[in-house]
Amino acid sequence: MKLVVQVKLLPTPEQSLALEATLRACNRAADYVSQVSFDERLKDRNSLQRAVYADVKAAFGLSAQPVVRVVKKVVDAYATLRGNLKAGNLGAPGSKRYRKATSSPITFRPEAGQPFDDRCLSWQMDARTVSIWTVSGRMKHLRFVGAPDHLKTLAEYRQGETDLVRRGRKWFLVATCEVPTPDVFEPVGFIGVDRGVVNLATTSDGANYQGRRLARYRRWQAHKRAELQAKNTRSAWRRMGCRRRKEHRHATQVNHCISKEIVSVAQRTGRGIGVEALDGIRERVRPRRDQRGRLFSWPFDQLGRHLAYKAKRAGVPFVEVDAAYTSQRCPRCGHTEKANRSARDHFRCRRCGLAGPADVVAGVNVRDRARSAWAFVTMPVPPSV
Incomplete structure (x- = not known):
């Protein structure tokens, strides 16, 4: 690679x-x-x-x-x-x-x-x-x-x-x-990773990487850029570009640290990594006008790419799975309903009563789907008749 x-x-x-x-x-x-x-x-x-x-x-x-x-x-x-x-x-x-x-x-x-x-x-x-x-x-x-x-x-x-x-x-x-690519080992299980805005990443093990500090930093940078834009001078536009690049470098560093830690845990425990496939997320969600800039510029994809290449370099299995209803499906009984997630941070199944942090539940669903997807991918090909 x-x-x-x-x-x-x-x-x-x-x-x-x-x-x-x-x-x-x-x-x-x-x-x-x-x-x-x-x-x-x-x-x-x-x-x-x-x-x-x-x-x-x-x-x-x-x-x-x-x-x-x-x-x-x-x-x-x-x-x-x-x-x-x-x-x-x-x-x-x-x-x-x-x-x-x-x-x-x-x-x-x-x-x-x-x-x-x-x-x-x-x-x-x-x-x-x-x-x-x-x-x-x-x-x-x-x-x-x-x-x-x-x-x-x-x-x-x-x-x-x-x-x-x-x-x-x-x-x-x-x-x-x-760099030579190591052979991918056979995993004993998977770590499901749910990506978000409030929590940048939440794993099925319960590890939580909060995004409040990054969100606060991005709001502060946006405020400073607005002040410079109001000046509308060549110097102000040049400084706006510097601030934009600085913000991008900061977000990249945060994603590097998160992905490095997740891959390290997966490699040490002999497990693979499963993430949600977020292709076409802009077409699937309809955020409010005041949320569009924050959601559509959030570095979801970059974190996924960092996880993918670091996992490949470490020989850790990496799987992308369907993201549909991962935060609304009960991982114990399979019941899927929007009301299962009554609030952003809380999940409670309306059928069996399973309750817990919503992002952790989503990570568990991603883990289960990754396990099934890996079994399907590595299934031996039947001999042709």
């Missing part, structure tokens, strides 16, 4: 200036290549490279291999655009977003990330330094730091390109690692 490992660079002021000049030169070249690709309808890498190689190398001060990386960067950007258009992510043909995306060439930010291959960038893992090509010449002994487990993964499994990225005044290298 592919993992992305990020390390932080520690350049001197002179090295930082050289890196900045390199990104700006590469992205100016990418804008030129993108214009040629758009004007001449060149989509494949070989024909585009033949058309622009000599001009880019002479005009932008790039060496041979960085030119090749710039061309590939442009080709990949247009391939991504075509994929989004085909999937309908930019609206229907003829819509305003669709026309805007197809009426002009792709442009690149002056300090957008730039990919480097092993000819342009080499790692000295023992010394914790890299040697990287820049427009000012080869830069050696550029120090980097990272988490110990990230550095171990990087040293053992790094493959392919590495991206040079700048965020604010900080520099990072983002490398792709091909």
Whole structure:
């Protein structure tokens, strides 16, 4: 499986200036290549490279291999655009977003990330330094730091390109690692995970990960963004973007911690993980107007993706099950009725009297469905007649 490992660079002021000049030169070249690709309808890498190689190398001060990386960067950007258009992510043909995306060439930010291959960038893992090509010449002994487990993964499994990225005044290298996927073990049971807003995740074991702190943080950020939006200045809009990215990073970190703990418990106890399939949740629910922004921007899907890839990396079975009526069905007698959940936090079966926290009951139902789904998936195929 592919993992992305990020390390932080520690350049001197002179090295930082050289890196900045390199990104700006590469992205100016990418804008030129993108214009040629758009004007001449060149989509494949070989024909585009033949058309622009000599001009880019002479005009932008790039060496041979960085030119090749710039061309590939442009080709990949247009391939991504075509994929989004085909999937309908930019609206229907003829819509305003669709026309805007197809009426002009792709442009690149002056300090957008730039990919480097092993000819342009080499790692000295023992010394914790890299040697990287820049427009000012080869830069050696550029120090980097990272988490110990990230550095171990990087040293053992790094493959392919590495991206040079700048965020604010900080520099990072983002490398792709091909980590072997362990075999999935046969579970002795399952942990059902119910996702929500008040409680981010509740397991069938009764573990509860509350979302009140994250909700409070998001409300505070929304209030600050509203204040900045009222100013309506370039500086205010720039700061709004910074706050939006900061909120996203905070929510991502919360989901990482929750998913890591759940997968760790499942791996230690020899059980699998079952979650609700929340595909199409926007079409199924009809929240009030004042609830739409909070519900539709809540990171449900991200938590599910974190659970899926961490479970895969640990060899833990992972199953998605139907989410219908998991919070209204009694796990003991099977009676399903909306009145079973008289309040958001409380469940009481109208037939057998089973009572308990509603999210825990939902987690138990998810666990039972995951157990049945796993038995069906792993059922031996009967021999053909």
